[in-house]
Amino acid sequence: MDRGMPDEVNRRRLAVDVRRTDSGAVITPAGELDHHSAELLRESLDQCVADGRFRIVIDCSRLEFCDSTGLNVLLTTRGEVEEAGGEVHLAGMRPNVARVFEITGAGAVFTLHKNLDDALAALPAD
Template sequence: MDRGTPDGARRKQLTIDVRRTEAGAVVTPAGELDHHSADTLRGSLEQCLADGVRRIVIDCSALEFCDSTGLNVLLATRLTAESAGGQIHLAAMRPIVARVFEITGAGSVFTVHDTLDDALAALPAD
């Protein structure tokens, strides 16, 4: 381990891409979702909901890591969306991320799709 490297240099910075679709929005976090970056995703998801988006697909294909803080952001967003009549779907999880959902049981409260296309096809158009 290189002790001279700042902690932040070893982590893959989280970026968020949001694109609107006919049925809602696709939010694609890329990098590591952890206690350092969870607010970035939280802000993007809250903005979608504030803009009236009720159906959100979170494309996990570029998500390299997710810790409990990131998981809590997703769980809280699901509750907020569902209380407003919306839905949160997860798509294309890498095995390392899927494992967190499996271990915690969180996968059972989300609708999880193998691919982004499958998730988008499952959303009804407004």
């Protein structure tokens, strides 16, 4: 085995589920959000914005890890959505992911919710 190459079989992958609502979307990334996988989430979020979905909830309950690349994807989307008059809410963060937001101060710029139901209830009605 070549130790210089990452073990692709064992490296956790990211899956992104997109559920569209009337004028928004619930995005659920599952797995590890890092420099290897961030583009998958970016594409899903960009498509939501392109479709005019400006009320976005990102359900982080299945997100196991987030590095600075993943954080940048979320921050960039937040800026684009808010510029268009929308909102991005984050829900259900696991402690290790929440810690990244706490350390970087990014938690102060997002609306955070304990769970998905709370986040959905906080969004304005269509």
